[in-house]
Amino acid sequence: xxxxxxxxxxxxxxSVTRVMLLVVIAMVPAMIxxxxxxxxxxxxxxxxxLVTAFSCETAMLRLRNRPLWPYLTDGSILVTALLIAFALPxxxxxxxxxxxxxxxxxxxxxxxGGLGYNPFNxxxxxxxxxxxxFPKQMTAWLPAQSDQGYAMGFIDNLRYNLFNELPANxxxxxxxxxxxxxxxxxxxxxxxxxxxxxxxxxxxxxYFGVGWDWVSLMFLLGGLFLIYKRVISWQIPIxxxxxxxxxxxxxxxxxxxxxxxxxxxLLGGASxxxxxxxxxxxxxASTTPRGQIVYGIGIGIISYVIRxxxxxxxxxxxxxxxxxxxVPTIDYYTQPRxxxxxxxx
Amino acid sequence: xxxxxxxxxxxxxxGHKQISIQEPIIxxxxxxxxxxxxxxxxxxxxxxxxxxxxxxxxxxxxxxxxGFISAPVHAASSGTVIAxxxxxxxxxxxxxxxxxxxxxxGKDEWIETTPHNExxxxxxxxxxxxxxxxxGVVGLGGAGFPSYIKLNPGAKNGISTxxxxxxxxxxxxxxxxxxxxxxxxxxxxxxxxxRHALQAKVCLIGIEDNKPxxxxxxxxxxxxxxxxxxxxxxxxxxxxxxxxxxxIKTLTNIELNANQLPVHNGIVVHNVATAAAVGHAVLLGKPxxxxxxxxxxxxIDRPNNYDVRLGTSMQxxxxxxxxxxxxxxxxxxxxxxxxxxxxxxxxxxxxxxNCLLTITAEELPQEMHAMPCIRCGDCIRxxxxxxxxxxxxxxxxxxDFEKLQQYSLFDCIECGCCTYxxxxxxPLVHYYRFAKTEIGAQERDRxxxxxxxxxxxxxxxxxxxKKQDDEERRRKKKELLKKSQQSEHKQDxxxxxxxxxxxxxxxxxxxxxxxxxxxxxx
Numbered sequence: 126x127x128x129x130x131x132x133x134x135x136x137x138x139x140s141v142t143r144v145m146l147l148v149v150i151a152m153v154p155a156m157i158x159x160x161x162x163x164x165x166x167x168x169x170x171x172x173x174x175l176v177t178a179f180s181c182e183t184a185m186l187r188l189r190n191r192p193l194w195p196y197l198t199d200g201s202i203l204v205t206a207l208l209i210a211f212a213l214p215x216x217x218x219x220x221x222x223x224x225x226x227x228x229x230x231x232x233x234x235x236x237x238g239g240l241g242y243n244p245f246n247x248x249x250x251x252x253x254x255x256x257x258x259f260p261k262q263m264t265a266w267l268p269a270q271s272d273q274g275y276a277m278g279f280i281d282n283l284r285y286n287l288f289n290e291l292p293a294n295x296x297x298x299x300x301x302x303x304x305x306x307x308x309x310x311x312x313x314x315x316x317x318x319x320x321x322x323x324x325x326x327x328x329x330x331x332y333f334g335v336g337w338d339w340v341s342l343m344f345l346l347g348g349l350f351l352i353y354k355r356v357i358s359w360q361i362p363i364x365x366x367x368x369x370x371x372x373x374x375x376x377x378x379x380x381x382x383x384x385x386x387x388x389x390x391l392l393g394g395a396s397x398x399x400x401x402x403x404x405x406x407x408x409x410a411s412t413t414p415r416g417q418i419v420y421g422i423g424i425g426i427i428s429y430v431i432r433x434x435x436x437x438x439x440x441x442x443x444x445x446x447x448x449x450x451x452v453p454t455i456d457y458y459t460q461p462r463x464x465x466x467x468x469x470x
Numbered sequence: 471x472x473x474x475x476x477x478x479x480x481x482x483x484x485g486h487k488q489i490s491i492q493e494p495i496i497x498x499x500x501x502x503x504x505x506x507x508x509x510x511x512x513x514x515x516x517x518x519x520x521x522x523x524x525x526x527x528x529x530x531x532x533x534x535x536x537g538f539i540s541a542p543v544h545a546a547s548s549g550t551v552i553a554x555x556x557x558x559x560x561x562x563x564x565x566x567x568x569x570x571x572x573x574x575x576g577k578d579e580w581i582e583t584t585p586h587n588e589x590x591x592x593x594x595x596x597x598x599x600x601x602x603x604x605x606g607v608v609g610l611g612g613a614g615f616p617s618y619i620k621l622n623p624g625a626k627n628g629i630s631t632x633x634x635x636x637x638x639x640x641x642x643x644x645x646x647x648x649x650x651x652x653x654x655x656x657x658x659x660x661x662x663x664x665r666h667a668l669q670a671k672v673c674l675i676g677i678e679d680n681k682p683x684x685x686x687x688x689x690x691x692x693x694x695x696x697x698x699x700x701x702x703x704x705x706x707x708x709x710x711x712x713x714x715x716x717x718i719k720t721l722t723n724i725e726l727n728a729n730q731l732p733v734h735n736g737i738v739v740h741n742v743a744t745a746a747a748v749g750h751a752v753l754l755g756k757p758x759x760x761x762x763x764x765x766x767x768x769x770i771d772r773p774n775n776y777d778v779r780l781g782t783s784m785q786x787x788x789x790x791x792x793x794x795x796x797x798x799x800x801x802x803x804x805x806x807x808x809x810x811x812x813x814x815x816x817x818x819x820x821x822x823x824n825c826l827l828t829i830t831a832e833e834l835p836q837e838m839h840a841m842p843c844i845r846c847g848d849c850i851r852x853x854x855x856x857x858x859x860x861x862x863x864x865x866x867x868x869x870d871f872e873k874l875q876q877y878s879l880f881d882c883i884e885c886g887c888c889t890y891x892x893x894x895x896x897p898l899v900h901y902y903r904f905a906k907t908e909i910g911a912q913e914r915d916r917x918x919x920x921x922x923x924x925x926x927x928x929x930x931x932x933x934x935x936k937k938q939d940d941e942e943r944r945r946k947k948k949e950l951l952k953k954s955q956q957s958e959h960k961q962d963x964x965x966x967x968x969x970x971x972x973x974x975x976x977x978x979x980x981x982x983x984x985x986x987x988x989x990x991x992x
Contacts, residue, residue, distance in 0.1 A: 412860060413850065
């Protein structure tokens with residue numbers, strides 16, 4: 126007699142694949158905005174990331190004697206690859222996305238035990254390793270295409286990324302520019318005030334960094350969709366963005382000459398993608414409701430501190446990785462009160 | 471309007487209740503053979519008081535309660551006892567258990583009953599409780615706890631609130647709903663008796679809002695006077711609203727402590743069907759010999775509620791409900807969330823059998839590879855006990871029993887919400903049950919080994935003491951011996967001395983002579 130089935134005797138209502146595919150769907154608006162403002166580079170990078178990710182995943186599953194089909198179709202590797210593609214500048218030598226993704230998949234994910242067991246967000250681990258190793262390439266962005274400047278087409282972008290060939294009459298330095306966050310960090314460091322910076326750099330429109338605002342708003346849209354679909358809970362994004370807003374407001378009110386306003390922080394850099402798509406990675410984030418708030422606040426503080434005083438223009442990736450290590454401790458101290466137990470039981 | 475209180479977590483589930491509640495309750499046929507297990511309740515097994523070959527009447531007690539927590543068993547119809555032997559009983563582990571098997575004679579001849587009508591109010595509570603105990607009434611909601619115990623709060627616990635559980639939160643099951651719709655008076659009569667036994671002040675009847683007909687029927691059955699003490703309360707449909715602790719929280723906002731019983735808070739909860747059974751027992755003097763069972767699911771052609779004699783085999787019942795075996799993939803006793811699968815239809819309907827649910831292949835997942843836990847926390851959001859199911863799973867896998875208890879494993883009510891929402895399709899509840907059993911076994915082993923060790927230590931101590939005692943005794947004996955020997959010596963010495971003296975005395979003249987001689991010689 127076969128062993129009896131245990132309750133519940135119902136169909137599954139959810140699956141890892143469904144969760145991951147919803148995340149991918151939620152990225153689509155931001156992807157469109159990104160292509161619109163920064164060209165086709167992200168698709169080239171995404172393709173490289175996806176090919177690398179699936180190859181490494183297959184190889185690691187083989188080595189670890191794990192079944193291929195369920196893990197290749199769970200969607201997690203798809204999300205990791207796309208997050209890396211979003212984090213990388215569009216104009217970039219091909220081996221950077223490949224290295225970042227290979228590191229993410231092989232070391233950050235599989236060497237720690239694969240899906241569900243990795244303590245660090247694989248996409249951010251891959252990104253940060255490359256950021257530290259190749260800071261120049263990793264921080265040079267194309268200007269938003271609505272701006273004047275050289276509009277790089279798909280073929281140009283592809284030729285550069287794959288063969289390191291630039292279009293005639295231009296150079297890497299002419300083509301690329303620093304991100305708005307980078308500019309603010311560097312220029313305030315040189316003693317310029319925010320108004321001067323915003324007037325003298327093309328990266329800025331009247332208000333935010335050109336293009337970045339729209340991409341961020343699209344991530345916000347996707348994030349709200351994920352909350353609505355109950356794929357993510359509100360605690361982490363609200364705590365992280367709230368902390369960023371609070372800290373930048375205090376600084377802005379204290380001295381608006383050297384501190385950009387809160388909206389610049391919320392819509393600049395990786396705040397939105399970080400809050401809704403990266404910090405909420407279920408495997409590496411805190412799981413208890415109160416813990417998620419602590420975790421989100423932690424990422425907000427670290428991001429703000431690195432942006433304002435650190436060496437890197439953005440700090441979300443570092444914030445996520447640093448808080449990843451703290452998760453077991455946070456979860457331990459933020460256990461919910463069990464039904465019928467006193468608080469300290 | 472009473473203020474209701476939400477409990478944490480839970481699920482909104484598709485009810486599937488309409489399938490089995492279209493038609494009135496059908497009285498099931500009396501089968502040729504009734505199988506009465508001696509153990510259909512929580513507590514000690516009942517002891518048979520009939521023998522093979524005896525003729526028994528409907529309602530006759532055939533096994534008596536044994537021990538403080540126990541319930542008797544009654545013949546569900548008249549006939550002859552043809553066997554007292556182990557038979558297959560519907561149980562999660564599909565075990566065989568001793569059953570009294572009756573071949574029915576079709577006459578359904580009742581024993582003489584003693585209706586009490588209204589005079590129960592003059593009976594003293596203990597007499598009333600004994601009557602209910604002897605009627606074999608146990609919790610019909612599923613737990614099967616002997617009801618008379620829950621009508622005996624003890625002198626220390628005054629009962630302020632008596633709750634009737636009509637929530638019936640599991641999908642598919644409608645036996646309580648059908649009872650409330652068709653026989654509300656029986657429930658209320660039973661409730662009044664319970665209230666009298668408990669001397670409870672307020673009575674609440676909690677019913678989920680997906681059963682408007684039941685709510686209406688119950689409300690209409692109350693007299694104006696009864697309405698002042700009995701409150702029919704509509705509660706939101708949210709699984710597991712019918713779980714005792716969750717129901718108490720919803721209705722009274724009291725959160726029972728993990729190691730507390732409702733009675734410690736002045737609350738007693740009974741199922742609506744139990745109330746009706748108590749009513750039968752007292753007012754009509756009829757013991758529990760039948761119950762309403764929902765037979766439902768896509769493989770049943772006549773899904774309905776059946777009034778079934780206890781001991782009827784599932785085979786007979788399902789045949790009457792026109793089971794299409796070829797459509798059925800799984801047969802479950804209970805609901806889809808907490809019920810257990812059975813594979814053998816010979817097992818009988820028990821006092822606790824509320825539903826026979828057939829499930830087709832399309833309603834079940836294809837056997838799929840369970841993925842690793844991705845720590846999404848969906849389980850945390852739905853857990854009505856507010857546990858951390860993913861941590862429990864982690865520690866259950868690691869068999870870290872200490873951690874499991876730290877994470878309050880035993881507060882898990884096994885409602886299945888976590889498994890239901892898990893995107894990784896991990897059979898979480900299965901892990902928790904396993905861990906609980908293991909811990910239980912370990913604890914028993916520990917107790918056993920504790921006892922063994924204590925015995926061993928005691929034996930050693932005894933041996934040691936015996937040795938010491940023996941030595942002591944030996945030593946004393948020796949001492950005594952020595953002493954006596956010494957004293958013998960002394961006496962000998964004294965005697966010898968005396969003898970010498972005497973001898974001297976006797977010889978004295980001679981001696982004197984000698985002395986004299988000596989003297990003379992000198």
